Amino acid sequence: MLYFTKSKGDCTGCSACYSVCPVRCIEMKKDEEGFLYPTSSDECVHCEKCKKVCPIENPFGDSNNIIPQKAYCVLTKNKKIWKRSASGGAFSEICKAFGDDKTVICGAAWDGFEVKHTCVIGVNNIKSLCKSKYVASSAEEVFSEIKDKLNENKKVIFCGTPCQVAGLKGSLDKEYDNLLLIDLICHGVGSxxxxxxxxxxxxxxxxxxxxxxxxxxxxxxxxxxxxxxxxxxxxxxxxxxxxxYIQLFLKQNCLRPSCGENCRYRNEQRQGDITIADFKGLTEIFPNLKGSKRNYSSVIINTTKADSVVKKMLNHVKYFECEIDDIKKYNPLFFRQTWAxxxxxxxxxxxxxxxxxxxxxxxxxxxxxNISIKRRIYDIAPVFIRRLVLKEEGCKHCEK
Ligand SMILES: Cc1cc2nc3c(=O)[nH]c(=O)nc-3n(C[C@H](O)[C@H](O)[C@H](O)COP(=O)(O)OP(=O)(O)OC[C@H]3O[C@@H](n4cnc5c(N)ncnc54)[C@H](O)[C@@H]3O)c2cc1C
Ligand code: SF4
Ligand code: SF4
Ligand code: SF4
Structure with a gap:
């Protein structure tokens, strides 16, 4: 770890320090648990740039959050997008609303069985970035690439965990109108x-x-x-x-030490212009959606920049407005810690x-x-039949 980090629980592995070191003497190295940490070599010139950009030292930077935020329950109208997305396809729809075929989009992609933040060009080329990968993603190669693209006046979208978004913001020396930041409500990342x-x-x-x-x-x-x-x-x-893996992930046994009770980013004051997440409590908040065939995303507008992007997106998706308190009630990791x-x-x-x-x-x-025959029939049944089944049986249709 670097000289100013007191414990592993402090370092999220965001790699902002790595990207700004003027003599490139920082290496992101895996520890024995499989998480990346920065280490500096003897070539360090003690300029302290790494410390200045580290979000641990300045967790919320200059926040542009508009409080109270606005929240929506969103579902793409495109079945292919829904299928390739973890929830309702908000990420893809936001990309389409902000970007075009020249926009640089950076998100987490598989690299074998590891996950790496990767940049693609064009909103039609984001498939590899879609869907959650609940494994720590390394972003060390993309921060300087993003800075170069922003300085070339290219539009850039970055989507990642709140600590990664904080790291990217730390590594940039100014605000960019051509950058859209999307963060997630985050359970944590595993080894x-x-x-x-x-x-x-x-x-x-x-x-x-x-x-x-x-x-x-x-x-x-x-x-x-x-x-x-x-x-x-x-x-x-x-x-x-x-x-x-899912068993270990959900019990938090394999999470990075900076996650769990140590996370500093589960906070109403968000790192991203937009926060996306699963939409939890769907049928409690919107009883009319009972029996819905698809799951929805939460989309939370945190900044004025996001306001116009989300408004544009809403013209193309199915959506319902909800209260921030609904998000807080059913998806509390939006603003508070998990247990240790x-x-x-x-x-x-x-x-x-x-x-x-x-x-x-x-x-x-x-x-x-395995999908039972009963389940197959339920899957293709119209929504009003699905509601009747749910009323009679409760939801017993989970696959086992
Ligand atoms: C590690 C992790 C933990 C999460 N925890 C929760 C939670 O506790 N509660 C909740 O409501 N939602 C959580 N989410 C968000 C949720 O899983 C969906 O990503 C969200 O609903 C958006 O889905 P979508 O359909 O809009 O888009 P999708 O297309 O599914 O969104 C994909 C986006 O997620 C990003 N992403 C995928 N894997 C990673 C990764 N390993 N690191 C950083 N970014 C990644 C990609 O860059 C991409 O931009 C988590 C996501 C991740 C990655
Ligand atoms: S900048 Fe990021 S990777 Fe570097 S020490 Fe700080 S938290 Fe860790
Ligand atoms: S103090 Fe300066 S030279 Fe040393 S590791 Fe940090 S950024 Fe690099
Ligand atoms: S819980 Fe999520 S935001 Fe918090 S430190 Fe872990 S990965 Fe980062």
């Missing part, structure tokens, strides 16, 4: 090494090598929060629920001793998700 160990465990369970993995898989009209899709080397696929994971230290102690044994000890096998 890429633990993720790969879980992939090995799933391979062992199914006795076949895996070549691709997708969080938040969707099939037909059905979506379940923690349905994943694995693609095997032989070309076959399996949909699995509550897999080994009591098992994290014990988990990582086991992990460092023996990775394979540890995953076996701390998780149960993935459940294969």
């Amino acid at each position: 890429a090494d633990v993720f790969k160990s879980c992939i090995t465990e799933i391979e062992e369970q199914f006795n076949k090598p895996i070549i691709a993995y997708e969080f938040r898989a969707k099939r037909s009209t059905h979506q379940a929060d923690y349905l994943s899709k694995v693609t095997f080397f032989d070309g076959s696929n399996k949909y699995i629920t509550n897999d080994q 994971s009591k098992d994290r230290d014990a988990f990582f102690a086991d992990y460092l001793a023996d990775k394979d044994l540890c995953i076996k000890k701390w998780t149960t096998k993935s459940t294969v998700s």
Whole structure:
């Protein structure tokens, strides 16, 4: 870690320091748990630029937030966009509203079984950035690229966790009208090494090598929060629920130390111009949406810049306005911490001793998700029939 960081819980790995070091003496190195931290070499000239840009030192910068913010429940009208998105496709629709075919869009993409922030050009080329990857993403290569593009007067959209957005803001020396920042309501990010160990465990369970993995898989009209899709080397696929990695992620056992109770970014004062998230409490807030075939996104306008972008987006999507208090009630990570994971230290102690044994000890096998005939009929049934079924049975249609 760098000289001014007191503990691992302080450093989010955002890489702002890395991107501004004038002598390039900072390296982002993985620790034994699989998280990136900056380290400086003897070539350091003690200029303190890294300290000045670090969001730990200045967590909220000069916030432009308009308080109270405005909140919407949003669903894309395009089924293909919905399918490739984690929730209602807000990210893709915001990109279309702000950008064009020359806009630079930066978000998290798979790189094998690691996740890296990557820049693509053009709003029609964002597919690789779509869908949540609940693994820590490295952004070290993109901050200086984004700065160059902004200075060339190109429009840029950056989407990431709030701490990454804070890092990018820290690494830029001024405000740019041509930059749109999108942050997420964030549960935390997990270790890429633990993720790969879980992939090995799933391979062992199914006795076949895996070549691709997708969080938040969707099939037909059905979506379940923690349905994943694995693609095997032989070309076959399996949909699995509550897999080994998801179990560890949800219990917060494999999260970065700066997440969990240490996160400084779960705050109404947001880092992004726009905050996106799952829309939680859908049928409680909008009873008319009971039986809905698709899940929706939350979109929260935090700045005046975002106001015009979101207004433009709303012309092309299905949406409902809601109160910020609805978001706070049903999705409290918007503004408050999670609990501290009591098992994290014990988990990582086991992990460092023996990775394979540890995953076996701390998780149960993935459940294969098969869609029953009843479920298939429910999926294609009109919404009024789905509502009747829900009324009679409660929601018993989750896949198992
Ligand atoms: C690590 C993580 C934790 C989250 N926790 C919550 C939560 O607790 N509650 C909640 O309501 N929503 C959470 N979300 C947000 C949610 O999963 C969806 O991303 C959100 O609903 C937007 O979906 P969408 O359909 O609009 O767009 P999508 O197309 O699904 O949005 C994708 C965007 O997410 C970004 N992204 C994907 N993976 C990562 C990553 N590893 N690091 C940084 N950015 C990434 C991409 O850059 C892309 O721009 C989380 C997302 C991530 C990535
Ligand atoms: S700038 Fe980011 S990566 Fe560097 S020390 Fe600060 S939090 Fe860590
Ligand atoms: S003090 Fe200056 S030279 Fe040293 S690591 Fe930080 S930015 Fe680089
Ligand atoms: S929980 Fe906080 S520190 Fe962790 S990734 Fe999310 S915003 Fe960053």
